[in-house]
Amino acid sequence: EGRETRLRVVLRVRPLTCTETRRGDRRVVHSLGNGTVHVSADRHDATFGFSAVFDVGASQEAVFEGSGMRELVEMAIDGFSCTVFAFGQTGSGKTYTLMGPLGQSEAPELLGLMQRSFACLLEQSRSHGTGLVLSASYLEIYNEQVRDLLSAVPPRTLPLRWSKARGFYVENQLSVDFESLEAIIELLLQGSQRRRTCAHALNEHSSRSHAVLTVHIRSRAVSVITLQGKPPQPSACPGKQGTLCFVDLAGSERVKDTGSTGELSVEANNINRSLLALGHCISLLAKARGKRTHIPYRDSKLTRLLARSLGGPGVTLMVACISPSSRCLSETLSTLHYASRARRVTTRP
Numbered sequence: 001e002g003r004e005t006r007l008r009v010v011l012r013v014r015p016l017t018c019t020e021t022r023r024g025d026r027r028v029v030h031s032l033g034n035g036t037v038h039v040s041a042d043r044h045d046a047t048f049g050f051s052a053v054f055d056v057g058a059s060q061e062a063v064f065e066g067s068g069m070r071e072l073v074e075m076a077i078d079g080f081s082c083t084v085f086a087f088g089q090t091g092s093g094k095t096y097t098l099m100g101p102l103g104q105s106e107a108p109e110l111l112g113l114m115q116r117s118f119a120c121l122l123e124q125s126r127s128h129g130t131g132l133v134l135s136a137s138y139l140e141i142y143n144e145q146v147r148d149l150l151s152a153v154p155p156r157t158l159p160l161r162w163s164k165a166r167g168f169y170v171e172n173q174l175s176v177d178f179e180s181l182e183a184i185i186e187l188l189l190q191g192s193q194r195r196r197t198c199a200h201a202l203n204e205h206s207s208r209s210h211a212v213l214t215v216h217i218r219s220r221a222v223s224v225i226t227l228q229g230k231p232p233q234p235s236a237c238p239g240k241q242g243t244l245c246f247v248d249l250a251g252s253e254r255v256k257d258t259g260s261t262g263e264l265s266v267e268a269n270n271i272n273r274s275l276l277a278l279g280h281c282i283s284l285l286a287k288a289r290g291k292r293t294h295i296p297y298r299d300s301k302l303t304r305l306l307a308r309s310l311g312g313p314g315v316t317l318m319v320a321c322i323s324p325s326s327r328c329l330s331e332t333l334s335t336l337h338y339a340s341r342a343r344r345v346t347t348r349p
């Protein structure tokens, strides 16, 4: 607590898709074990290290168990603000890693980090004696607007404010209590269906927005203190309040690769702009604390919302997603550089 802690960064390499295999793309990314990957293609030859690397064959369960996600859930129950975010090129497997193939398959082995974390949380809640009070909120940032994914269609636009006590926060956001796994998964499904997605050349169901689902965890303060020789007294300590936040970033993309025009290219520019702002904040945060200048969180809604997770008192897990295909080489290298830089960022939980 209060000590500088590095961001935990793990890498997931998705398998080649049918389309990629059919057109004869080569695999240019290979795991070397021990958290390292090697990229080799014509003029490129580079090795990168992470806390963990999940190669092509890794199951959803292996990613959950090996990424430190379980520990993150436990810390959130303990009152910390925990965040996991997935980033990478469009079609690199971010949504798949977080949620699995949502709605398309009922196979439990394909459930993503989110559903597995919810299950873990509810299991812990049941064994927690007094139980935990759980609620969830779900929003998206679409074209630099914050929209409540739990409100009826069309999602309500919400103001993002700042106060000294709370930092950046979203005003009037709906928060729904839940007590069962079915209930929170239903919220996730409903909200995700309201998200702006669109099919384009790189991905049939590409997310056009950044989505943030936050689970608020309160433990009831009913611990009992027993002093020697005196009857038990209820303690005055307040309950703990933690959060567990999942961020599914819209993918970076080069407009020419996706064939986006008109409205789509406006979206792409907004997506790219906020990812650029995020990249900029990460580069500055990666410098030693003494050498840091002002961090421009205000440059985008996304960076404002992530300020606590990146530079504040949060505990953060980053899941970088890449495609192993030769055709994605330049985006893959940029994701790998971005992710390596993020490993130097520290927070003070």
Ligand code: ADP
Residues within 6 Å of the ligand: 013, 014, 015, 017, 088, 089, 090, 091, 092, 093, 094, 095, 096, 097, 101, 203, 205, 206, 207, 251, 321
């Ligand atoms: P993103 O959210 O990064 O744009 P998606 O998660 O939608 O990308 O993944 C793109 C496509 O690749 C989807 O059809 C998805 O089912 C598939 N895919 C992604 N990761 C994997 C994986 N680890 N195993 C199998 N298929 C995957």
Ligand code: MG
Residues within 6 Å of the ligand: 094, 095, 096, 205, 206, 207, 248
């Ligand atoms: Mg997605």
